[in-house]
Amino acid sequence: MRYIEPHGHMVSRTTDDYQAMAIAGCQAVSEPAFWAGFDRSSVQGFYDYFCQLTQHEPRRAAMFGLPHYTWLCINPKESEDLKLADEVLSIILEFMDCPNVLGIGEIGLNKNSRNEMLVLEKHIDLAASNDQLILVHTPHLEDKRKGTQLILDVLKSDSRIRPERCIIDHVEEHTVGMVLDDGFWAGMTLYPETKCTSNRAIDILELYGNERIWMNSACDWGISVPLAVPRAAQEMKRRGCNSRQIDKVIYQNPIEFMSQSPRFNTPEGL
């Protein structure tokens, strides 16, 4: 089995996880910037984090033969502080030319607040002005549908944004249709028991097909499973999917999306 991990917060994981992923067939890992589990006190905290994502983590991944890619942003939770958000946005440009940066992400909404919306628009402008891919986090709260719609509306209102260059992550049964119908890519984040489980993700594939969609683990500092993608692939096999169908969703689709960035190198052997 071969796969790409499109959404791993590897700074929070151990080297054992890298090793297990490599052994399971991982060919590359992509790491969006996110909330660290606490609010950073200044822009300097983000500067160090972006150095970690662009310099240190690629070296750690390389020890296990894994190419490491990343995405930059200030996450929605910390975007409530508009002054801090502006400071962080101003340093992102410095890092945008690093060889492992694929785009802006994971941006989006958490509580669908006014400040979050303002900072979301600024990120979209930054991505559009610099021809970057976009990776979006959708809220987990009960208003996921409303939050997803708000995000899609903001993206669609900017004529420079091409939906095929944006992936909307954390989709579920009630949001995947609107994402795909508008031409965006959809990411299904796999969780062991709550939210989107492997079985629900496979149900979604059966209903909506396997174009413009991927699965990811979103492993981070919380309870999460770094091998969620190969485990879901195993479940696909058990439910009768053939190896071509599995390879398409867990390997070829992430490559198709990420290859829209000139910085992404297709793993050997495709």
Ligand SMILES: [Zn+2]
């Ligand atoms: Zn994430």
